[in-house]
Amino acid sequence: MKLTTKGRYAVTAMLDLSLHYGEGPITLADIAQRQGISLSYLEQLFSRLRKKSLVASVRGPGGGYSLGRDADEIYVGEVISAVDENIDTTRCNGAYNCHNNERCLTHELWSDLSSQIYNYLNKISLQDLMDRKTVREVAARQDHSNQEEVSGLEVTLADEPSDLAGA
Amino acid sequence: MKLTTKGRYAVTAMLDLSLHYGEGPITLADIAQRQGISLSYLEQLFSRLRKKSLVASVRGPGGGYSLGRDADEIYVGEVISAVDENIDTTRCNGAYNCHNNERCLTHELWSDLSSQIYNYLNKISLQDLMDRKTVREVAARQDHSNQEEVSGLEVTLADEPSDLAGA
DNA sequence: TACATTCCCAAGCAAAATAGTCAAGATTTC
DNA sequence: GAAATCTTGACTATTTTGCTTGGGAATGTA
Numbered sequence: 371m372k373l374t375t376k377g378r379y380a381v382t383a384m385l386d387l388s389l390h391y392g393e394g395p396i397t398l399a400d401i402a403q404r405q406g407i408s409l410s411y412l413e414q415l416f417s418r419l420r421k422k423s424l425v426a427s428v429r430g431p432g433g434g435y436s437l438g439r440d441a442d443e444i445y446v447g448e449v450i451s452a453v454d455e456n457i458d459t460t461r462c463n464g465a466y467n468c469h470n471n472e473r474c475l476t477h478e479l480w481s482d483l484s485s486q487i488y489n490y491l492n493k494i495s496l497q498d499l500m501d502r503k504t505v506r507e508v509a510a511r512q513d514h515s516n517q518e519e520v521s522g523l524e525v526t527l528a529d530e531p532s533d534l535a536g537a
Numbered sequence: 538m539k540l541t542t543k544g545r546y547a548v549t550a551m552l553d554l555s556l557h558y559g560e561g562p563i564t565l566a567d568i569a570q571r572q573g574i575s576l577s578y579l580e581q582l583f584s585r586l587r588k589k590s591l592v593a594s595v596r597g598p599g600g601g602y603s604l605g606r607d608a609d610e611i612y613v614g615e616v617i618s619a620v621d622e623n624i625d626t627t628r629c630n631g632a633y634n635c636h637n638n639e640r641c642l643t644h645e646l647w648s649d650l651s652s653q654i655y656n657y658l659n660k661i662s663l664q665d666l667m668d669r670k671t672v673r674e675v676a677a678r679q680d681h682s683n684q685e686e687v688s689g690l691e692v693t694l695a696d697e698p699s700d701l702a703g704a
Numbered sequence: 705t706a707c708a709t710t711c712c713c714a715a716g717c718a719a720a721a722t723a724g725t726c727a728a729g730a731t732t733t734c
Numbered sequence: 735g736a737a738a739t740c741t742t743g744a745c746t747a748t749t750t751t752g753c754t755t756g757g758g759a760a761t762g763t764a
Contacts, residue, residue, distance in 0.1 A: 397710065429712085564738085581724090594741090596732055599738080
């Protein structure tokens with residue numbers, strides 16, 4: 371199991387998609403703007419999500435993406451697996467001869483752990499996430515600020531004072 | 538939580554140390570050879586393990602490392618935390634303003650997950666690992682093959698046919 | 705048909721992280 | 735004092751990440 375921002379981006383985007391389900395296809399441009407993820411990067415992620423049938427796409431004007439299944443049938447673990455290819459550990463992925471043609475000492479431990487994490491993540495559906503109060507609150511705020519941002523063409527982000535609170 | 542080979546190396550080395558506990562201080566050179574980890578890399582890892590008092594060191598000839606506590610009081614999670622500094626997620630680690638000065642949608646999910654994994658790993662002690670049958674078996678083999686390897690200076694690993702089984 | 709909008713895809717690239725090397729030193733034992 | 739061992743820091747190579755660029759292909763609309 372690998373846990374990187376890549377997987378987080380994917381889950382965030384899928385959650386965004388779920389929250390706007392029922393509004394017809396959602397464009398990646400919308401998601402990119404709402405979630406602050408680069409459009410091209412999203413395209414790469416969604417390419418993999420589509421290959422795993424987690425999303426369905428419609429081309430052309432008015433097109434976009436929608437969920438491949440209902441939100442309560444898509445699990446976080448699936449999303450992460452889809453974008454983070456080698457879900458296994460990097461060195462001895464599945465191989466029994468990690469070291470000196472034998473299993474490495476902790477081989478079993480890591481496979482145990484991987485499946486443990488995987489189990490945990492595969493119990494959480496996108497619907498579960500949507501049901502969370504904090505998620506709904508943030509989503510509502512995002513939809514509002516989105517409407518404001520749409521009018522202005524681009525937000526200037528030259529040197530945002532991100533660490534004012536610190537020090 | 539971050540799960541990389543770095544953490545795996547650390548746990549493997551600590552497990553090796555546990556298995557040879559009672560034989561006096563163990564040198565990193567021994568561990569490096571048994572577990573196939575570069576000595577200098579081990580040095581870096583053990584530097585961090587020592588700072589967290591997970592190991593104790595004795596310098597000079599006959600010196601080496603020993604466990605900082607009993608094997609049933611050292612948990613896998615601690616070992617991983619010790620070497621993998623930023624145990625938190627990379628982007629919005631702890632910050633509440635991941636995106637647009639708000640919490641990102643999945644912020645809560647990731648902190649939940651992190652603590653979940655951490656809990657799991659902090660229930661497994663080095664002693665637990667040693668009690669596993671497969672670990673004891675591999676360890677026994679390693680001790681044997683180690684004695685053989687000591688006589689030959691270096692194993693030639695020019696082009697090992699690692700993918701014969703494939704295709 | 706033209707064209708704008710959207711998905712699709714592949715190559716490349718900078719920054720960061722990972723895994724490892726190298727070199728110099730500090731302690732201790734013999 | 736010499737050898738063994740830990741200790742430390744700087745340096746390097748490789749991989750991964752996050753992102754850009756630049757082109758397509760499909761499709762709805764005028």
